[in-house]
Amino acid sequence: xxxxxxxxxxxxxxxxxxxxxxxxxxxxxxxxxxxxxxxxxxxxxxxxxxxxxxxxxxxxxxxxxxxxxxxxxxxxxxxxxxxxxxxxxxxxxxxxxxxxxxxxxxxxxxxxxxxxxxxxxxxxxxxxxxxxxxxxxxxxxxxxxxxxxxxxxxxxxxxxxxxxxxxxxxxxxxxxxxxxxxxxxxxxxxxxxxxxxxxxxxxxxxxxxxxxxxxxxxxxxxxxxxxxxxxxxxxxxxxxxxxxxxxxxxxxxxxxxxxxxxxxxxxxxxxxxxxxxxxxxxxxxxxxxxxxxxxxxxxxxxxxxxxxxxxxxxxxxxxxxxxxxxxxxxxxxxxxxxxxxxxxxxxxxxxxxxxxxxxxxxxxxxxxxxxxxxxxxxxxxxxxxxxxxxxxxxxxxxxxx
Numbered sequence: 233x234x235x236x237x238x239x240x241x242x243x244x245x246x247x248x249x250x251x252x253x254x255x256x257x258x259x260x261x262x263x264x265x266x267x268x269x270x271x272x273x274x275x276x277x278x279x280x281x282x283x284x285x286x287x288x289x290x291x292x293x294x295x296x297x298x299x300x301x302x303x304x305x306x307x308x309x310x311x312x313x314x315x316x317x318x319x320x321x322x323x324x325x326x327x328x329x330x331x332x333x334x335x336x337x338x339x340x341x342x343x344x345x346x347x348x349x350x351x352x353x354x355x356x357x358x359x360x361x362x363x364x365x366x367x368x369x370x371x372x373x374x375x376x377x378x379x380x381x382x383x384x385x386x387x388x389x390x391x392x393x394x395x396x397x398x399x400x401x402x403x404x405x406x407x408x409x410x411x412x413x414x415x416x417x418x419x420x421x422x423x424x425x426x427x428x429x430x431x432x433x434x435x436x437x438x439x440x441x442x443x444x445x446x447x448x449x450x451x452x453x454x455x456x457x458x459x460x461x462x463x464x465x466x467x468x469x470x471x472x473x474x475x476x477x478x479x480x481x482x483x484x485x486x487x488x489x490x491x492x493x494x495x496x497x498x499x500x501x502x503x504x505x506x507x508x509x510x511x512x513x514x515x516x517x518x519x520x521x522x523x524x525x526x527x528x529x530x531x532x533x534x535x536x537x538x539x540x541x542x543x544x545x546x547x548x549x550x551x552x553x554x555x556x557x558x559x560x561x562x563x564x565x566x567x568x569x570x571x572x573x574x575x576x577x578x579x580x581x582x583x584x585x586x587x588x589x590x591x592x593x594x595x596x597x598x599x600x601x602x603x604x605x606x607x608x609x610x611x612x613x614x615x616x617x618x619x620x621x622x623x624x625x626x627x628x629x630x631x632x633x
Contacts, residue, residue: 237263238263239265240325240333240337241255241338241339242342243267243340243343244267245268245274245341246276246530246531247507247511247530247531247537249274251339251535252307252339258538265308266309266310267310267315269328270363271312272295272364273296273297273299273309273311275295275296277527282564284364284367285371285374285392294364313331316479318480318485323336323337338503339506339507339537340480340507341506341507341511343476343509343510344475344509346473347472349471355447358383358445358468358469359466359469360468360469370392374395380467380468381404382396382406385406385470393429393565403434404464406441407436409438410438411426412438415576418576421572421606424592428567429565437456451463473525475523488512489512490509491511491512493505493506493514494513494514495515496552496553496554503545505537507537508529509523515555517557517558517630518575519630522559526559526560528559528561536553540555556625558618558625560618567609568609570606572605573614574596575596576603576604577598580598580603582596583597590608590609593607603631
């Protein structure tokens with residue numbers, strides 16, 4: 233990175249790109265290098281399971297910014313090469329192409345990776361949906377397929393199910409939980425979402441697991457724990473993700489369920505910060521350590537980590553700002569815009585505030601405090617609830633404190 237080390241940002245998804253741009257807009261005039269393992273320009277991932285599969289969106293529309301934009305900001309993109317090793321004490325990064333970078337500061341935003349399949353798939357017939365390439369291959373297959381089995385009824389699995397059923401496929405979803413999505417959005421909203429999928433024609437098999445996937449010519453056979461065998465043209469697994477931090481073993485950083493960081497997103501090493509899906513930080517809003525795999529968290533945390541790194545570089549430690557955050561996520565499925573803000577805390581209760589006209593508004597409380605809200609087709613209620621939770625956390629402290 234030249235004679236004067238600059239800042240390296242590892243990961244080109246939403247957290248990494250937010251961090252890189254914030255560094256420049258907040259006045260950093262040194263070299264910034266954004267490192268991304270995929271060869272494409274950094275792009276947005278939420279549309280992969282919806283608009284891309286439907287055929288309405290391709291790469292240019294997904295890209296966060298153009299090549300010209302990154303050039304104008306003076307941000308160097310290192311695409312198609314991943315970081316394989318980090319010496320956090322010396323801030324030295326080694327890349328898969330054999331190169332080595334020395335940095336004055338580092339923002340780690342490596343994101344997540346798919347969990348290993350919990351069943352054998354010797355013929356590699358089960359597909360994943362993590363990258364644009366995955367989505368384009370699956371889109372082509374959906375055009376000629378008649379049936380699909382989704383293993384896992386999380387948000388990605390159900391978004392793909394909604395797309396597939398609208399394309400006219402016979403859709404089966406297999407889920408280990410008795411009520412999919414309930415831990416994330418609460419039982420009332422989860423029941424509503426599951427009912428909508430069943431009404432659309434999706435076969436939703438709950439409290440079931442897959443023991444094997446085997447191939448027989450063109451078809452795959454999905455074997456369940458109760459002995460049932462389901463034939464399908466396509467099998468897609470959405471069995472969850474884990475922080476992509478294996479390459480950080482031996483880095484000197486404190487690792488757990490992610491990269492451990494403090495309230496300022498600072499890791500256990502000087503001038504090394506973490507943001508996004510792989511960061512586990514102390515969130516003052518709830519007085520707890522958490523790792524959040526949501527787009528809005530990644531964007532806001534990437535910018536916050538960059539600002540605090542600059543504060544440390546400039547010797548302005550007192551000016552750093554804790555990342556106080558009320559989580560927010562959304563999912564578009566069928567004719568439902570599902571939104572959730574805050575948290576559902578142990579020992580709390582849920583109350584239905586509105587139910588009718590295809591819309592739902594549920595609040596989650598601990599004692600007298602609002603800690604979260606879930607809405608279906610009520611976006612204003614979601615945003616007002618997030619604002620209220622944020623204001624109360626600032627005024628009263630953590631709701632569980």
